[in-house]
Amino acid sequence: xxxxxxxxxxxxxxxxxxxxxxxxxxxxxxxxxxxxxxxxxxxxxxxxxxxxxxxxxxxxxxxxxxxxxxxxxxxxxxxxxxxxxxxxxxxxxxxxxxxxxxxxxxxxxxxxxxxxxxxxxxxxxxxxxxxxxxxxxxxxxxxxxxxxxxxxxxxxxxxxxxxxxxxxxxxxxxxxxxxxxxxxxxxxxxxxxxxxxxxxxxxxxxxxxxxxxxxxxxxxxxxxxxxxxxxxxxxxxxxxxxxxxxxxxxxxxxxxxxxxxxxxxxxxxxxxxxxxxxxxxxxxxxxxxxxxxxxxxxxxxxxxxxxxxxxxxxxxxxxxxxxxxxxxxxxxxxxxxxxxxxxxxxxxxxxxxxxxxxxxxxxxxxxxxxxxxxxxxxxxxxxxxxxxxxxxxxxxxxxxxxxxxxxxxxxxxxxxxxxxxxxxxxxxxxxxxxxxxxxxxxxxxxxxxxxxxxxxxxxxxxxxxxxxxxxxxxxxxxxxxxxxxxxxxxxxxxxxxxxxxxxxxxxxxxxxxxxxxxxxxxxxxxxxxxxxxxxxxxxxxxxxxxxxxxxxxxxxxxxxxxxxxxxxxxxxxxxxxxxxxxxxxxxxxxxxxxxxxxxxxxxxxxxxxxxxxxxxxxxxxxxxxxxxxxxxxxxxxxx
RNA sequence: GCGCCCGUAGCUCAGUUGGAUAGAGCGUUUGGCUACGAACCAAAAGGUCGCACGUUCGAGUCGUGCCGGGCGCACCA
Numbered sequence: 001x002x003x004x005x006x007x008x009x010x011x012x013x014x015x016x017x018x019x020x021x022x023x024x025x026x027x028x029x030x031x032x033x034x035x036x037x038x039x040x041x042x043x044x045x046x047x048x049x050x051x052x053x054x055x056x057x058x059x060x061x062x063x064x065x066x067x068x069x070x071x072x073x074x075x076x077x078x079x080x081x082x083x084x085x086x087x088x089x090x091x092x093x094x095x096x097x098x099x100x101x102x103x104x105x106x107x108x109x110x111x112x113x114x115x116x117x118x119x120x121x122x123x124x125x126x127x128x129x130x131x132x133x134x135x136x137x138x139x140x141x142x143x144x145x146x147x148x149x150x151x152x153x154x155x156x157x158x159x160x161x162x163x164x165x166x167x168x169x170x171x172x173x174x175x176x177x178x179x180x181x182x183x184x185x186x187x188x189x190x191x192x193x194x195x196x197x198x199x200x201x202x203x204x205x206x207x208x209x210x211x212x213x214x215x216x217x218x219x220x221x222x223x224x225x226x227x228x229x230x231x232x233x234x235x236x237x238x239x240x241x242x243x244x245x246x247x248x249x250x251x252x253x254x255x256x257x258x259x260x261x262x263x264x265x266x267x268x269x270x271x272x273x274x275x276x277x278x279x280x281x282x283x284x285x286x287x288x289x290x291x292x293x294x295x296x297x298x299x300x301x302x303x304x305x306x307x308x309x310x311x312x313x314x315x316x317x318x319x320x321x322x323x324x325x326x327x328x329x330x331x332x333x334x335x336x337x338x339x340x341x342x343x344x345x346x347x348x349x350x351x352x353x354x355x356x357x358x359x360x361x362x363x364x365x366x367x368x369x370x371x372x373x374x375x376x377x378x379x380x381x382x383x384x385x386x387x388x389x390x391x392x393x394x395x396x397x398x399x400x401x402x403x404x405x406x407x408x409x410x411x412x413x414x415x416x417x418x419x420x421x422x423x424x425x426x427x428x429x430x431x432x433x434x435x436x437x438x439x440x441x442x443x444x445x446x447x448x449x450x451x452x453x454x455x456x457x458x459x460x461x462x463x464x465x466x467x468x469x470x471x472x473x474x475x476x477x478x479x480x481x482x483x484x485x486x487x488x489x490x491x492x493x494x495x496x497x498x499x500x501x502x503x504x505x506x507x508x509x510x511x512x513x514x515x516x517x518x519x520x521x522x523x524x525x526x527x528x529x530x531x532x533x534x535x536x537x538x539x540x541x542x543x544x545x546x547x548x549x550x551x552x553x554x555x556x557x558x559x560x561x562x563x564x565x566x567x568x569x570x571x572x573x574x575x576x577x578x579x580x581x582x583x584x585x586x587x588x589x590x591x592x593x594x595x596x597x598x599x600x601x602x603x604x605x606x607x608x609x610x611x612x613x614x615x616x617x618x619x620x621x622x623x624x625x626x627x628x629x630x631x632x633x634x635x636x637x638x639x
Numbered sequence: 640g641c642g643c644c645c646g647u648a649g650c651u652c653a654g655u656u657g658g659a660u661a662g663a664g665c666g667u668u669u670g671g672c673u674a675c676g677a678a679c680c681a682a683a684a685g686g687u688c689g690c691a692c693g694u695u696c697g698a699g700u701c702g703u704g705c706c707g708g709g710c711g712c713a714c715c716a
Contacts, residue, residue: 022659032658035696069659070696110716151715285714295642295712307714314716375710377643405644406710429708457678477678488664489652492644494709501651501665505678508652508664515678523675571655583653586663597671597680617675639678 005056024557027066027074034071046071079556080547086563087538087546087615099138100366103325104130104402107144107239107246108372110152111231113189114182115238116440117497118373118407118433124486124632125404126371127244128578131630132569141362145321146251146349148228150314152435154209156185157223159192162205168222175230182234183442185227190438214256214311236339236347238443242479243632245341247348248362254333254350255321261312263331264320273389274305284308293385295378303382315379319386326387326395327364335359367398374403374492402576404491408432409441410498417441430496441497450478453503454511462638473636477511480633484510487582487631508586510633516589516596517628517635520621523601527614530602537615540608549612554598558616561591562623569630578631585627592620 021030034049049071056065064076106126109119126142133140147153160166166174175181196202212220232249239245255261265286268274274286285308290300305316323329333350340346348360372380380401387396408430414421419439425431433440454474462470485502489495505511524534541549550556565584572580601617604610625635 019658020655022661026659030658035658072659147716282714301641301712304714309714311714313714318716373710374644376716378711379716403643408709432710454678461676461678493652494645496651498651504665506665507678509678511678512664519675519679526675568655575655577655579653580655583663590663593679594681596675600675602675639676 005052021072021074024553026068026072027064027076028560029062029075029077031073031075032071034073049073078547079550080543083546083550083559084541084543086559086619087541101139101141101364102133102367102369103141103143103363103365104133104369104371105143105145105325106130106371106402107235107244108147109235110150110435111146111148111228111235112152112156113186113231113435114180115235115443116433116435117443117446118440119235120242120443120446120482121404121407121486121495122371122373123239123244124242124483125491125578126369126402127239127242128483128487128581128630128632129369129371129402129576131632132573132578132581135569135626135630136573141365142245142247143325143362144246144249146228146232146249148232149210149213149224149252149256151206151210152189153224153228154206154213154220155192156189156227157209157213157220158202158205159188159195160223160227161209161220162202163192163195164188168219168226171223171226175226180234180444181230182238182444185231186435186438186442189435193436216257238447240341241444241447241475242483243634245345245347248335248360249338249347249349250321250324250333250362251350252317254352255317257352258331258333260320260324260329260331261317263329264316264323265306265312267323267390268305268319268386271390273386277302282308288382288385288389292389293378293381295381315382315386318379318383322368322383322387322399323390323392324363325365325368326392326398328390328392328395332363335362367400369400369402371402371404374405377401377403400576402491405494406432407495407497409439410496413441413497413499416499430494441499446502447478447482450482450503451475454478454481454505457505458639465638469637473638476634476636477505477514477639480510480514480628481505482510483632484513484582487578488586490577490579510631511639513585513589513624513628514633514635515639516592517621517624518637518639519596520592520617520624521635522638523617524614524621526602534614534618535611537611537618540611541615545608545612549609554595555612555616558591558595559619562588562616562619565623565627568627581627581630585624585631588620588624588627592624595620 019030019032021027034046034052037048046067049067052073053065053067059065059075061078061081062075063078066074066076068074104126107119107123109115130140130142160171174184196206209220209224212218213224215221236246274288277283277285277287282302282304285304286306287302287304290302293303303315304313305319306312320329324331334352334354335348336351336355338347338349348362370380380403384396384399384401387399409417409419410430411421411426411428414425414431419431421431431439451471451474454477455471458465458470458474458477462473465473481504482502486495488508527534550559568584569581572578572584595616599613601610601613604613628635
């Protein structure tokens, strides 16, 4: 409407953008359109703004338009109408009707050792983004790719087979042993990695093992399966502690056995996307021309896809996998159900032969997000260049590297962990986590420590509750703290992990937000304990009543902010930034704690005011819970 | 050498496609428990947004060049 007016008055198509003013007393909506017009009309912005206001017809829902600053148009909303609309309004879905399936691939941990905090950041980011998309109405499929035939698994097999001389039977016994198997492998992997350094000839064992795994024969192959399957199970269990689940686990073993690569290879050759090199340093290799993904325009480096010994590199397999995700490979996996989660959700895993009639449909998405840390951006570029070289430009555009910076360790935390730092490392702002060196904080250790810390706190506050009960609450608080901690940083900031900071439950943390939701619920519970029921808000709080109550600037600002859950999530989806949802949740909680302190609800004497306060409390509770749900954070029964 | 990321309060970080007086948490100082449990709230102090040019009515935000830090650039994944 405003746009139409501007267009007809000035004969100019100017984008009319609506903004939120910096300060609340400037009104609810700001329109900087006069600035844009100023350039075209060569007049002062303020003069144009004044002209606009004097000629503007009344806008629905808007009570007042005024000129401010150098030429802002500030709109003030009709508070009663807005408040009444909020009571009766439903939440909006932003996904277009015809939106195709979205695949989000995350976690992707090498199944050869325990998960660490770096993996947690990946999984929490991925899982939260999935929750954001689903709350917006998008259909999403969650994949966790398992590299069960790679070097890292081979290295652990080398350790078992050659260094420790164990049989597959003995490894199987270790898996069901007391000590967590992923922890055993964690140490073993660090051990074998350092062994290679002092005994380079041992690398021949690795080559031999990789060969055995690929051929699917011998003790090493058997052991590789045992190890990978057991570790995958451990990872699934670790992630479930944080409420993270998957739909399907595509495995590298099936990419190989079902000849995904062979099919992709044919396509790549046919379309000239890759070439065989006859001379130079890459002689005998199939390479992709560096020009396709070059970072160095002057002298682009080619990327080897097939080695001179005929084996395919990781990038090659990833191109095949990416093609499958878009349904462009002309092949599919077979699947078997791996497990059923406690909530009934089914987890499927790829297989190389048909074992069930009821094969679910996976893959064939219209958009793909790969949650992978920024260190692999070069390889992701190559994969996308591969799609492009095959003529799949559209799919290349819809292949999104959802990148994030690594989690490192703060120097203080290194000292706490008893890690010896070199003089060089001591001068760094943070130290990189390294699985090879066994340098890092295991995910399960961190979760356990968070639970114990929370438990001490819960026990000191709620001596009346049962042990079991308190442990459940402590677990919810611990995982809430951990998830929030992983989300409060934007994706491209390096997290220098610090124990003291991560174990904090005060200030900008998950528990702070949980506490606000619990407090809101407490008020409503107290009400019920007094035998009172929640009033029918829609009937009691008429437009006029709303207008009366919302004359209070405090209340008006609260209602405005609390009503913007969907907007906040939509904006976060658009920017691909889960941290924005976390930030919004924290702001809501701050607002509520403020409200809680300033306005006693149950003891309010004025009947209409009391009903209004109750409604605000219930509205706060509902919106906080929704936002926390998108963050994967539970609301405890008490705190 | 080339590419990507970062540099904002003592510390850790936000800053919504360029907009009005740059924000939060922690830490410091001060005040608030009669329970809708203080895992909270209120107040104070704290800034050359790394530096310099440029574009613009307007730059923390865009461009160029420097400075400082991190990560990549394998016939590993």
